[in-house]
Amino acid sequence: MVEHSRAAELDRIFSALADPTRRAILQRLTNHSATINEIAEPFPVSLNAVSKHVMVLERAGLVRREIRGREHYCWIEPHPLRDADAWLRKYEQFWEPRLDALEAYVARKYKASKQYQASKRRTHGSDR
Amino acid sequence: MVEHSRAAELDRIFSALADPTRRAILQRLTNHSATINEIAEPFPVSLNAVSKHVMVLERAGLVRREIRGREHYCWIEPHPLRDADAWLRKYEQFWEPRLDALEAYVARKYKASKQYQASKRRTHGSDR
Numbered sequence: 001m002v003e004h005s006r007a008a009e010l011d012r013i014f015s016a017l018a019d020p021t022r023r024a025i026l027q028r029l030t031n032h033s034a035t036i037n038e039i040a041e042p043f044p045v046s047l048n049a050v051s052k053h054v055m056v057l058e059r060a061g062l063v064r065r066e067i068r069g070r071e072h073y074c075w076i077e078p079h080p081l082r083d084a085d086a087w088l089r090k091y092e093q094f095w096e097p098r099l100d101a102l103e104a105y106v107a108r109k110y111k112a113s114k115q116y117q118a119s120k121r122r123t124h125g126s127d128r
Numbered sequence: 129m130v131e132h133s134r135a136a137e138l139d140r141i142f143s144a145l146a147d148p149t150r151r152a153i154l155q156r157l158t159n160h161s162a163t164i165n166e167i168a169e170p171f172p173v174s175l176n177a178v179s180k181h182v183m184v185l186e187r188a189g190l191v192r193r194e195i196r197g198r199e200h201y202c203w204i205e206p207h208p209l210r211d212a213d214a215w216l217r218k219y220e221q222f223w224e225p226r227l228d229a230l231e232a233y234v235a236r237k238y239k240a241s242k243q244y245q246a247s248k249r250r251t252h253g254s255d256r
Contacts, residue, residue, distance in 0.1 A: 007148040007151075008148075010145075010146075010148075010151070011146050011147060011148065012146075013146075014142045014143070014145040014146035015142070015143065015146035017138075017142040017215075018138075018139050018140075018141075018142035018143035018146060019139060020135040020136075020138075020139065023135075023138070023215070026219070030219070030222065076219075076222060078219050078222035078223040079223055081216055081219045081222070081223060082220075082223035084216055085213060085216040085217065085220070085223075087145075087151070088209055088212055088213040088216065089213065091154070091158070091204075091206050091209045092210075092213070094158065094204060094206035094209070095206040095207055095209060095210035
């Protein structure tokens, strides 16, 4: 049941992030909280459309809203981003193989250099 | 234009990840490549449904497919996961404030302990 609700949370988080306007809204909220009007300002879409995007972000837990008088203040809630990141990082080993390859290459070079030095010592030894 | 196509890529990646079956398919492909039949085996959905999920993952660049004879072999392509992770990590500073708070707490405790020791030395000094 817990697993199921965690899966549903991840569905909502990833789904909320799958839109450039919603990602830009989160970006806009990183520095300080803002009203819906302030959030909407730079976007070439209606206030209503921005308000709907904010609602999707709210449902995913990515934005919190507080109503003060006639204004709705919104701010970013980063913990769902951390959860999404934790899921992605399970796959980190698959996108970092080049580092493993580099390590293997350095180890091979080191071994080859040691063998070369040992063979040189043997050659010098037989010269004497 | 490049920005726009990168945004569209992120849309497809996050959208592909916004489904538990698709996330489970990626999980299944982490150990080795698999045919569509093998992928479908543990899921209580039709082969056709699994095939459609694989297509969504393919369009997001998360899965590659190779046709050998009558079999379709699929494997995970991790680089889009890295791109999604890179986007998320821009927000890491917002979900790590507790670590900063902990550091500040440790620094305060250290300073307080130093002050206590200094005052103790002064007291002992005046006792002599």
